[in-house]
Amino acid sequence: xxxxxHFDPPWWLRNRHLQTFWxxxxxxxxxxxxxxxxxxxxDGDFLDMDWVNPDRDAPTVVLLHGLEGDKNSPYLRRMLFQxxxxxWRGVLVYWRGCSEEMxxxxxxxxxxxxxxxxxxxxxxxxxxxxxxxxxxxxxxGANVLLKWLGEQGSQAAISAGCAVSTPFDxxxxxxxxxxxxxxxxxxxxxxxxxxxxxxxxxxxxLLELLNLSPRDVMAISSFREFDNRITSYLNExxxxxxxxxxxxxxxxxxxxxxxxxxLHAADDPFMSPxxxxxxxxxxxxxxLRISEHGGHVGFVASPTNKGVSFYLEQTILEYFDRFL
Numbered sequence: 001x002x003x004x005x006h007f008d009p010p011w012w013l014r015n016r017h018l019q020t021f022w023x024x025x026x027x028x029x030x031x032x033x034x035x036x037x038x039x040x041x042x043d044g045d046f047l048d049m050d051w052v053n054p055d056r057d058a059p060t061v062v063l064l065h066g067l068e069g070d071k072n073s074p075y076l077r078r079m080l081f082q083x084x085x086x087x088w089r090g091v092l093v094y095w096r097g098c099s100e101e102m103x104x105x106x107x108x109x110x111x112x113x114x115x116x117x118x119x120x121x122x123x124x125x126x127x128x129x130x131x132x133x134x135x136x137x138x139x140x141g142a143n144v145l146l147k148w149l150g151e152q153g154s155q156a157a158i159s160a161g162c163a164v165s166t167p168f169d170x171x172x173x174x175x176x177x178x179x180x181x182x183x184x185x186x187x188x189x190x191x192x193x194x195x196x197x198x199x200x201x202x203x204x205x206l207l208e209l210l211n212l213s214p215r216d217v218m219a220i221s222s223f224r225e226f227d228n229r230i231t232s233y234l235n236e237x238x239x240x241x242x243x244x245x246x247x248x249x250x251x252x253x254x255x256x257x258x259x260x261x262x263l264h265a266a267d268d269p270f271m272s273p274x275x276x277x278x279x280x281x282x283x284x285x286x287x288l289r290i291s292e293h294g295g296h297v298g299f300v301a302s303p304t305n306k307g308v309s310f311y312l313e314q315t316i317l318e319y320f321d322r323f324l
Contacts, residue, residue: 002279005263005291007311009301016267017181019295023074031077032084034092039123045107047116048099052083052090059324060089060130061317062120062158064141066165066297068192070098075138075164075297075312082313089130093120095141102200106209108234111140111170112247114148125157134320135161138297139270142166142262143249149260150252159323161260162316165268165297168253168275171244174223176272185270185296190226194218197230209233250275256283261319263312265294287319 013019034050041047050071061083065076071092083090095109096116109116117135124133135158137145142163149156167173177186198206198214206212210233220226228240237243245251266273282288291299301311 001282001284001287003287003289005289007265007289007291007294007299007301007315009293009299013300014293016265016269016293016295016298019265019267019293019298019300020185020269021295022298022300023078026074028072028074029077029081031071032080034071034080037091039120041116041119043105043107045096045103045105047096047120048094048101049120050092050094052080053087054089054091056087056089057131058087058089059132059134059320060091060124060128061320062124062133062135063090063092064117064135064137064145065092065095065098066139066141067189068098068196069138069141070094078310079136079313079316082310082317086317089128091124093117097196097200106201106234108197108200108231110231110235110243110247111143111167112147112243113235114144114151117144117148118152121157132159132320132324133157134159134323136164136316137161137166138164139167143168143170143247146249146256146260146262147247147252149258150249150255152258153255154257156256156258158258160320161258162319163249163260163262164299164312164316165264165270166249166262167271168248168250168277169244169271170248171224171241172275173271174227174240174244176275177270178222182269186223190220190223193226194220250277250281253277253281253286254283256285258285259323260286261316262286262288263291263294263299263315264288265291265296265299267293268296270296 096103
């Protein structure tokens with residue numbers, strides 16, 4: 001279902017890049033006290049998770065970070081802060097290799113790794129048995145969430161979900177971020193991804209697995225090239241196109257049977273407006289709110305004395321309130 005978005009930033013914050021850049025440039029909110037937990041995956045790898053209020057019997061929110069995200073990402077710090085303020089229970093899930101320790105296997109995290117989310121949800125249900133379990137995913141994490149929801153259908157063991165700034169079609173995103181000022185985001189993220197691969201593998205192992213030297217990796221100049229030469233080979237896809245085809249959440253939206261909110265800005269600089277799903281691609285369980293402005297995981301309404309508003313966090317948590 002398409003619904004009107006009520007997000008309306010002040011006139012001077014309507015630029016998509018300013019919306020995207022604003023939060024990372026202001027002072028950070030303090031992190032709540034976090035409790036680290038590691039879960040072992042069925043394939044022999046592991047995931048780390050950071051808990052807020054781990055022992056409280058309260059509504060529980062699972063947070064899924066975006067590309068190269070972690071607990072220092074402004075949108076996650078704000079959400080963890082709000083969860084603590086509500087005295088809810090929250091957990092930030094780190095994708096493979098995104099905590100302080102590199103993952104064991106050659107596999108990497110990617111936009112379609114919904115099997116890891118499935119194991120996370122099963123673990124939380126078994127260990128905590130929350131009465132209400134919610135999931136909020138951002139960017140890459142939003143794509144993983146929507147893909148998982150579509151795969152699971154009515155079997156998805158959560159009360160509701162929320163997806164923010166979803167790259168619904170990964171192929172379109174890989175090409176859109178090559179345009180104009182969006183190249184700045186590409187440079188930052190791609191450089192971080194390349195450095196992670198060089199840290200993960202020895203030069204000899206890189207040559208054995210991918211026929212690449214560290215210098216070859218650092219010379220990769222686009223997401224599509226990175227996914228063609230690295231992501232696809234490490235994660236059993238034929239090539240970048242096969243990865244994009246299998247992992248893009250746009251193909252799974254019709255199968256979603258759990259209530260879910262999608263928040264998206266038409267001016268998102270990581271992607272073009274053509275990526276936005278049409279109403280006939282949505283299941284009856286989805287509520288899609290498209291705002292004219294907002295950037296990528298921005299949605300800064302009226303800056304406070306701490307530099308940011310809590311529009312995203314308030315909107316997500318008010319949506320989850322419906323199911324209490």
